[in-house]
Each structure stands twice: as structure tokens, then as C-alpha cells.
Amino acid sequence: MDRLSRGTALNGNIRVFCCRTTKLVQEAVTRHNCLPTAAAALGRTLSVGCIMGTMLKDKKEKIEIQIDGKGPLGMMVVDAYHDGTVRGFVTNPYVEVYKEEDPQKLDVGKAVGTDGVLRVIKDMSMKRPFVSEVPLQTGEIGDDFAYYYMKSEQTPSAVSVGVMVDKDYSIKAAGALVIQMMPSATERDIQIVEEIVANLKPVSQIIDEMKDPAEIVKAIFDDYQELACQELSFKCECNKGKFAIVLSRLPKEDLQEMIDEDHGCEVICKFCNTKYHYDEGTLQGFVNAQIAHEKQQREAAGKA
Ligand SMILES: [Zn+2]
Structure with a gap:
């Protein structure tokens, strides 16, 4: 040690x-x-x-x-x-x-x-x-x-x-x-x-x-x-969940491009070189969540 x-x-x-x-x-x-x-x-x-x-x-x-x-x-x-x-x-x-x-x-x-x-x-x-x-x-x-x-x-x-x-x-x-x-x-x-x-x-x-x-x-x-x-x-405290949060906040057009062109994506942690893979379904989930969120906001704005 x-x-x-x-x-x-x-x-x-x-x-x-x-x-x-x-x-x-x-x-x-x-x-x-x-x-x-x-x-x-x-x-x-x-x-x-x-x-x-x-x-x-x-x-x-x-x-x-x-x-x-x-x-x-x-x-x-x-x-x-x-x-x-x-x-x-x-x-x-x-x-x-x-x-x-x-x-x-x-x-x-x-x-x-x-x-x-x-x-x-x-x-x-x-x-x-x-x-x-x-x-x-x-x-x-x-x-x-x-x-x-x-x-x-x-x-x-x-x-x-x-x-x-x-x-x-x-x-x-x-x-x-x-x-x-x-x-x-x-x-x-x-x-x-x-x-x-x-x-x-x-x-x-x-x-x-x-x-x-x-x-x-x-x-x-x-x-x-x-x-x-x-x-x-x-020790690096990175994990798949932490990078998923970052990914989920990318513009949905970028996420869609990763789905259409690469059918998923790979993220590499700079600090420890660990690779994390996210499949098409996961990325689609982020896009859907963004669309749902935008719809919710539009509706809220409509009521106000
Ligand atoms: Zn790391």
C-alpha cells in the first residue's frame, strides 16, 4: 500500500x-x-x-x-x-x-x-x-x-x-x-x-x-x-449514472444524431480512462424526457 x-x-x-x-x-x-x-x-x-x-x-x-x-x-x-x-x-x-x-x-x-x-x-x-x-x-x-x-x-x-x-x-x-x-x-x-x-x-x-x-x-x-x-x-469517483446526467442535458437534436448515426454513444472519463456505453434506448429515453418536459412547460405557460 x-x-x-x-x-x-x-x-x-x-x-x-x-x-x-x-x-x-x-x-x-x-x-x-x-x-x-x-x-x-x-x-x-x-x-x-x-x-x-x-x-x-x-x-x-x-x-x-x-x-x-x-x-x-x-x-x-x-x-x-x-x-x-x-x-x-x-x-x-x-x-x-x-x-x-x-x-x-x-x-x-x-x-x-x-x-x-x-x-x-x-x-x-x-x-x-x-x-x-x-x-x-x-x-x-x-x-x-x-x-x-x-x-x-x-x-x-x-x-x-x-x-x-x-x-x-x-x-x-x-x-x-x-x-x-x-x-x-x-x-x-x-x-x-x-x-x-x-x-x-x-x-x-x-x-x-x-x-x-x-x-x-x-x-x-x-x-x-x-x-x-x-x-x-x-481513485476516480466517476460512474455510469453521473455521465448519464450530463448526457441527458445535451440538446435533443445532438442526442437524436447519436441515435440515428451511431445507435448509441460511448463516454470516456478523462481522469481514469473508463469507458461507458449508452445504447439507443437509453438515449431515446433522454430525448423523450426532454420532449415531455417541453410540452409540460408549454402547457403551464398556456394556463398562465
Ligand atoms: Zn473516472
């Missing part, structure tokens, strides 16, 4: 979040048939998404992350929830970009692009959503979120995120480590964190070697105090 550990260290002067997301990244990659570069980009965003989701205070809240750097990957969207579940997609999963100087290495920054923004939408159920965006820095995801935390939340943060893709394109390890300075942090604390981060192995390698997020943080900070531990997973 994927999990996240969060807590404090350096006498409570820093907050630390560490997550292992290998399984959920694998699930997203399998669902969307991502090639390695897209897998790394989407996997990194899902991993930071998990951390942002668990930072939410209320279980009804939701975070949506949108990254659109005008690179070949197109747009990435990740939804993260308070309960540790995430879902997401990338518009062009069949993208392969390798670094020019090292053709073995995936070039996530180039695939994502930097001509655009990282947008975070906090959906706080009843209240108006809170939208915040920053220009993309490198498209490597970790740097972009570090910049976001600094600019949007005024919280100096170190963000290390990684996805290790195996030779057979399966996900060997994935995860993220976020270290945030509390207002009480001293110059010395900042220095310690900077040194640690500068000498840290890639986070995907650490996760591949150690697996347990709490143990990883304890190995980095002796005085780590875990405050909470949470399970993480990929």
Missing part, C-alpha cells in the same frame, strides 16, 4: 511530508497507457498532489492542480482529496522526450514545457474556490511546486519528487519529499535543510531502497516526530 508520513523535525521548526506513491502512479500509467516521459511527469504531479490533498483541513475540500507548459505533453490535471486519494491525466500520454546530453534520461522539463503556469484550485465545498497560479520555472515539477509554495503561500519549501521507470516501462519507485520552514525556523535550520537537500539522493532512489516514508524521514532527521500516517491510492 502507498502511504504518506507527515510530522515535524528540527525542534518543530520544519514540517516534513514524505510519500511513497509507486502503486498509484503505476495505476495511473496503466490506465492512461503513458510512455515513460509522460509517466514521470504525471507521476510527479500525482505525488505532490497527494501531499497537497492531505494538507487540506476539511474532508469536503478538494485540490485541483493544472499544469500547462505548452510542451508536447499538453496539459496535466490532477485532483487530490483529503482522504489520500488522487486521480489525474495528461493530454498526450504517448510522448517520449530524452535529455540531449544523456539519452538515457527522461527530459520531463522539456516535455512539460515552461511557457505557461502551474495553477492550484482549492475547492472548499460551500465557499468560492480559491485559485492561485505561478509561472512554470523548469517544468520539472519539483522546482515548480517549490516556487508555488514560496510565491503563493509564502512558505519556503524544498520539494523533491521522482518517478523511477523500469526497463519494461513499469514503475519501480515513485514518491515525494516536501520540507517546509515554519515561521519559527532559524537561519541555522535553513542552512541544515539546504545542506541535506543538496546531498540527498534522488527521492525515487531512496524510496526504491527504503520503502517506508516514516523511516526515510527518520534517516534524514534524527528528531522526526510523526504526527500522522495516511494510506494513498488512485
Whole structure:
């Protein structure tokens, strides 16, 4: 099971979040048939998404992350929830970009692009959503979120995120480590964190070697105090009924066209790639309901 550990260290002067997301990244990659570069980009965003989701205070809240750097990957969207579940997609999963100087290495920054923004939408159920965006820095995801935390939340943060893709394109390890300075942090604390981060192995390698997020943080900070531990997973709450409601509201002329030409229709959920099929009879039912509703309204207007 994927999990996240969060807590404090350096006498409570820093907050630390560490997550292992290998399984959920694998699930997203399998669902969307991502090639390695897209897998790394989407996997990194899902991993930071998990951390942002668990930072939410209320279980009804939701975070949506949108990254659109005008690179070949197109747009990435990740939804993260308070309960540790995430879902997401990338518009062009069949993208392969390798670094020019090292053709073995995936070039996530180039695939994502930097001509655009990282947008975070906090959906706080009843209240108006809170939208915040920053220009993309490198498209490597970790740097972009570090910049976001600094600019949007005024919280100096170190963000290390990684996805290790195996030779057979399966996900060997994935995860993220976020270290945030509390207002009480001293110059010395900042220095310690900077040194640690500068000498840290890639986070995907650490996760591949150690697996347990709490143990990883304890190995980095002796005085780590875990405050909470949470399970993480990929989950999309779409279902046939939800898409049926959307379909039933389409103009009846469009529905009629689907009946006449295709004898039904297929809807694909962007987030999880699940296909739902609706037969002719179902669509005819939506058309009939609209006709009946219009007739009712005409009659009501006639009486008035
Ligand atoms: Zn779905």
C-alpha cells in the first residue's frame, strides 16, 4: 500500500511530508497507457498532489492542480482529496522526450514545457474556490511546486519528487519529499535543510531502497516526530449514472444524431480512462424526457 508520513523535525521548526506513491502512479500509467516521459511527469504531479490533498483541513475540500507548459505533453490535471486519494491525466500520454546530453534520461522539463503556469484550485465545498497560479520555472515539477509554495503561500519549501521507470516501462519507485520552514525556523535550520537537500539522493532512489516514508524521514532527521500516517491510492469517483446526467442535458437534436448515426454513444472519463456505453434506448429515453418536459412547460405557460 502507498502511504504518506507527515510530522515535524528540527525542534518543530520544519514540517516534513514524505510519500511513497509507486502503486498509484503505476495505476495511473496503466490506465492512461503513458510512455515513460509522460509517466514521470504525471507521476510527479500525482505525488505532490497527494501531499497537497492531505494538507487540506476539511474532508469536503478538494485540490485541483493544472499544469500547462505548452510542451508536447499538453496539459496535466490532477485532483487530490483529503482522504489520500488522487486521480489525474495528461493530454498526450504517448510522448517520449530524452535529455540531449544523456539519452538515457527522461527530459520531463522539456516535455512539460515552461511557457505557461502551474495553477492550484482549492475547492472548499460551500465557499468560492480559491485559485492561485505561478509561472512554470523548469517544468520539472519539483522546482515548480517549490516556487508555488514560496510565491503563493509564502512558505519556503524544498520539494523533491521522482518517478523511477523500469526497463519494461513499469514503475519501480515513485514518491515525494516536501520540507517546509515554519515561521519559527532559524537561519541555522535553513542552512541544515539546504545542506541535506543538496546531498540527498534522488527521492525515487531512496524510496526504491527504503520503502517506508516514516523511516526515510527518520534517516534524514534524527528528531522526526510523526504526527500522522495516511494510506494513498488512485481513485476516480466517476460512474455510469453521473455521465448519464450530463448526457441527458445535451440538446435533443445532438442526442437524436447519436441515435440515428451511431445507435448509441460511448463516454470516456478523462481522469481514469473508463469507458461507458449508452445504447439507443437509453438515449431515446433522454430525448423523450426532454420532449415531455417541453410540452409540460408549454402547457403551464398556456394556463398562465
Ligand atoms: Zn473516472
